[in-house]
Amino acid sequence: MELNTKIRIKVVRIVLTLTAILLLKGLMVWSYRFENFYFYGWYKWTSVAFRQVMGIVPFSVGDVIYAAWIITGIIYLLKLCYKLFTLAWADTLLLLIKGVHNLLKLYLAFLVLWGLNYDRQPLPDDTGLAPQRYNTQQLWQLADTLLLKVNQEKFNLGDTLNITMSDTSGIPLFTRAKLAYDNASQRWPAFRYRAGCVKASLYGRWINYMGITGYLNPWSLEAQVNMTTPPVLLPYTTCHEIAHQLGYAPEEDANFVGYLAASNAADSHFRYAANLEMLLYSVRQLAFRDSVLAKDIWSRAVPGVKEDYKSIVGFYRRYEGKVDDYSAMLYDQYLKANKQEQGIQSYADVTRWLIAYYRIQ
Secondary structure (H helix, E strand, C coil): CCHHHHHHHHHHHHHHHHHHHHHHHHHHHHCHHHHHHHHHHHHHHHHHHHHHHHCCCCCCHHHHHHHHHHHHHHHHHHHHHHHHHCCCHHHHHHHHHHHHHHHHHHHHHHHHHCHHHHHCCCHHHHHCCCCCCCCHHHHHHHHHHHHHHHHHHHHHHCCCCCCCCECCCCCEHHHHHHHHHHHHCCCCHHHCCCCCCEEECCCHHHHHHHCCCEEECCCCCCEEECCCCCHHHHHHHHHHHHHHHCCCCCHHHHHHHHHHHHHCCCCHHHHHHHHHHHHHHHHHHHHHHCHHHHHHHHHCCCHHHHHHHHHHHHHHHCCCCHHHHHHHHHHHHHHHHCCCCCHHHHHHHHHHHHHHHHHCC
């Protein structure tokens, strides 16, 4: 087949793939029926099927896929450089078009398998809550409420710096997270979590340089948890990633769903981790508005809570650097591209939901 013919065919395929992407995005915006079909039909059943299949494999298939893509990308760039060096302009154009088409196909698969969840807002229906704007007094009340919960859980637990993946009964962390969701689904049926599939990340310490505690692979629908982070973070991180698996794509939504599951668990380690995480969010937000009130809240934290915080800060201080800065910038842009206008700051938007939640307790 002539080179020009190959280029024309690839261009047509790019147009068709772009059309499919725009059609899907348009249907999610303009058709309530399609939105319901996607989440309550397509995503609900395909995500369970993926988790069942991926759960058979003991390691993260998604992490292997990432590694294969990195290797493929390096080979592609080397080929591209060679074509440019040899002045093979037509071959270079064809290679560039192939690269664009492959990226578009990956994005289309991302949307079909998970990414369209960014285009829906399920939390008001699933929780019966409607978050609103809040003032400094409400934020202080939230921080004070969370502080009381954290101090009490810390008193009950004692040492949380050296907890392990299993509790005293020997039940693994990921199993305990599923039990937390089983318990939460009795009050919030939408949180039912079938065919659990949470795995330890294969990249461990490498992703500490990017500040990553966990992530969802939207192509394999596996949830990965970075098991090298401080143990006190692991219960809540696991619940957060499971929330993404359930289709809660925006970070503030996953934060809130993860909090509801972990904070209502029978497991005190989960309750402590969830309330500590949200306390840190609320105190940080409060400090932007009134540093005196924020210092007052933190001064009343029991010494053990402060020690846990120091251990977390000390852990990540070892990994600070340019990689963390660049990865944060890229992730910020990714979130903004997926309708989270505040980017990486959207994690802290969970405070709106927490204030609404505690207002009715």
